Amino acid sequence: MEKKLATEVEQIQTTYPDAEVQLWCEDEHRLGLKPILRRVYVPEGETPIADVHWRFKWLWLYAFVHPKTGETKAWILPYVNTELFNQVLADFAREFGLGTNKHILLAVDRAGWHTSKNLQIPEGLHLTFLPSHSPELQPAERLWTLVDEPLANQSFNSLNDLENILFHRCQSLLQQQDLIRGLTGFHWWLQIGV
Template identity: 45%
Template sequence: MEAARAAGRRVRVFAYDEHRLGLKPVYRRVWGRKGERPKAVVAHRYRWFYLCTFVEPETGEALSLLVDGVDTEVMSWALREFRGWLGEEEGEVWVVLDRAGWHVSPRVEVPEGVRLVFLPPYSPELQPVERVWPLVNEAVANRYFADLEALMEAVEGRWLVLQG
């Protein structure tokens, strides 16, 4: 990155990760009266979606995309959407991400001006986006959602709040 900056090119660094959310409940501890146990509606259903997020740690600027699954095609699409969101006048952009199979696949189409930088294996603590997921989960914790669309609306609303 220093070489790019020394050459006069602008380099922006973003972190990228996906977070799976679904109809299987997320529970948090809650206060209750002494001697009473709080009750929670439970309906284990295994339908989910992913929140794909690009965050620039330096500025907090972020883009999130809701998708129904992840694979190399979705990863290629997300990178194209990200590049379009930045605009063509943007200089070189580095995206720091983990080594999920759909990230490292040679079938991933990386747009011009985007460079993928991979974290070392087994190092989620180095990924800044990981710190956002507990904040996103607060929108769905201890709540029942009738369908996936209602859950997606709650997550979308929470994301707008987090972006300020």
């Protein structure tokens, strides 16, 4: 995988010699009213209690991460599909000023909305696909335990309540670039150098 990414970065640098090139990754994470249960420490002899009310309503977190710097960007949306992914890619490209002078190679998995014929890839953005069934190669996959922390062992009355906590968690993670870099900066990813 590292050779493939290095080759693709080199091709972009050769094609656009005056442009800044970065290597990012993106993944989606489903969150909902179904509780996330985790172990907790309690004094010996006590039984931990977590209020659970299982419901199956969901929202999705689209997260982008630049493992070299720890920079992140996230969108909270109600679905995953090609139309929403197109909007997210357009927003991402606009947010980071992609175009003639700045290019990003974005590593994504092979989800249906990533490989759709109707996908509209903005100028300056280049997609590369990770091997099928290999979440261990996706640095963005490592964000989910951090994202889930404030949601664990809680029950939410509505998706709005969940979204509010999720929004604040994402804002907090934006400020923790060293933590994100340490978590997502796979040694072979960082050797690519962009």
